[in-house]
Amino acid sequence: RKEVEQDPGPFNVPEGATVAFNCTYSNSASQSFFWYRQDCRKEPKLLMSVYSSGNEDGRFTAQLNRASQYISLLIRDSKLSDSATYLCVVNHEKLTFGTGTRLTIIP
């Protein structure tokens, strides 16, 4: 089993819709979790950290489920500018990156 698994997509979603991604991780001792965003041919950038209680940043909501070992990212009222690849990142002594989920917002 991979340490971090994501559905690669692509997810093609109409503008204004809500979209959610899940990411599963294998190491139950993982300490912290993140979502990074990577635009085409650009470097990854931190979108948000994922806290145990769940956290929200504007249109973005991140959730952590330790019992089932997954994290999720919900994007509401999606914008064209949300088109990117979203990387799930898990920290256990080092950061392990998922392969990413590609999202395209369609006008």
Added chain:
Amino acid sequence: NAGVTQTPKFRVLKTGQSMTLLCAQDMNHEYMYWYRQDPGMGLRLIHYSVGEGTTAKGEVPDGYNVSRLKKQNFLLGLESAAPSQTSVYFCASSYGLAGEASRNEQFFGPGTRLTVL
């Protein structure tokens, strides 16, 4: 602040040639990393450094060497390039490696696209 910078941005090598990729950060971070990114695979850690003068192997260190002579610079060397090293290389830095989530954010450079023929 420039953040993390990488040079060069693009490079084409022939098999067997050598080169050095330079990474520089101006955020006074202790930790620096070199990753490679290939299609269908997540970012894979090549080598990392927890401070000036220290280096450690990551997940895929073979064929690469690194040096951290100054805190702000982290060099990645390919002594004898192979086609399997064709990839996009990202350098990153962070304030901390583990602990508080906010200390773990990694800041990435723009990447170096390397092709080995």
